[in-house]
Amino acid sequence: MPEAPEVRRVTDKLRSRLKGRTLLWIDILPNNKYTNNLTQWWGQVGALFPSTCLEIICRGKQIFFFFENQIAFYGGLGMFGRWFYFTSKDEISNKALQKYTSEKNHARFALHFGKSSGLLDMSDTVIWYDDIQSQGNFTITTWSGAIEKMKEIGPDLLATSSPFCDIHPAVRSSLPQFFFEQVTLELFSDGLRESRRSQIALCKFLMEQKYFSGIGNYLKSEILYRARLNPFRLVSTLTDDEISRLYGICLTTIQQAYQSGGLTHGTFLDPDMEKGTFPVFVYKRAGEKDPHGFTIVFISKDQSPDKRGTYYVPELQPFSSSLVAAK
Template structure:
């Protein structure tokens, strides 16, 4: 699933590609992706406007229109937003200058909303702090850790606590911070909290600089894969030796997801 660095990469691309363009029409081949409103006629009435801004909330992309409506998109597991690509699209936004933005989704799990208030979408209303926002600091992180009594992997994955981190970066962050994914969040010492804070910033910013991670089907808006997957130290490395100690990387299932960790380094 595209996570914060991937969605932010696409957002940045779209800022330069579609800002100020007027949407002429929408071509929908898979109506199941339209979550609210579900009727295509409602979409056709609401989208005829200029794209005023492109923002991100957690893993959601939001196209803010000049008429007050917002197109909210969640890529889910395998969604792709591609500028100028016409093949195998599920939804296509066509602009008055004849350019277009295509959405492809081989798993058909993505979600599209057309709303005036994004907080009408429960996952956005309940969303936690963005780790790349100016509001996120070590004191906020410490407070969140102390309030929860979750295993650290689940703490990072909870979008109601910190928004945007998913399986790839939860694994990489905990490895970088040398914290076991099974430790309880309320038990971390001050030095460990500091390590975690800087690991969150370091990993997310490095991934963003590399254009994200392409594990399965992720591409940026230009159709280019992310390069951060080449820098993964623990994710997908089961059975390989840890770069920093003689231990091998372990993989376990936690809540249906694969957790990768080094039993030697991560305490």
């Protein structure tokens, strides 16, 4: 957590407010995981700023910023990372910024946007990166470096149903064709049928971002529950009908979570400090009853093939290819 729906929600809000704005400088706070690398990278490229932010997009769980000077940033939120948006353009927003910076927080660094007159830079908007456990990542690179990072990430399941629109022409022409590739049933099926993956457990396959990106721990459990598939079956045991059902439920569940603003179960907040409201059937509900009256079971990360906790209902997700259609 956060997963594709949360990352896309963050991206959408940052994109709507910062695209076309001028990045002035980065505030790097001392003594945290990000300090040394950011200080070194900014020392190399800081002279190229101020520069206009042409585009903010995401692929899977990574967010990409593209600037007019051919510099790019990319970063992931890890388990607890959050971007918070503040502006000093009105009194209420200014007070919110003062409150955040004066109280205890887990701020690591900030990007300042505003106006540059050549002699004087005036920041009126800031986004703070806040990360209680510093498990996220953030890199300053070039456009080509950002695209190389994209190559490590599999086709984006959420972007299949909600593709980015109106991408800046200069950025769009630089993006590789695979960025726009939709996850079709054929592509999804081929990914599961790949012979080298035949002995991978289904729960582990869904979590592997290089195959298909965007699914994390809560989506894994929710998707497999809705698809009535046992998390621990090998992908090679899936029938064509099961693959088709899994494909459709992956797309619809991720889309539903996105439309709900994601899931807040713990610390996730969007840039406006708002929570996600996606309703879950099984995630974090071990020992409770599912809508059909069956007990939800939790398998610890030490026992689950993907090394993450897994929630499922054995009666509805049997370790066989038979579907419990009656429920």
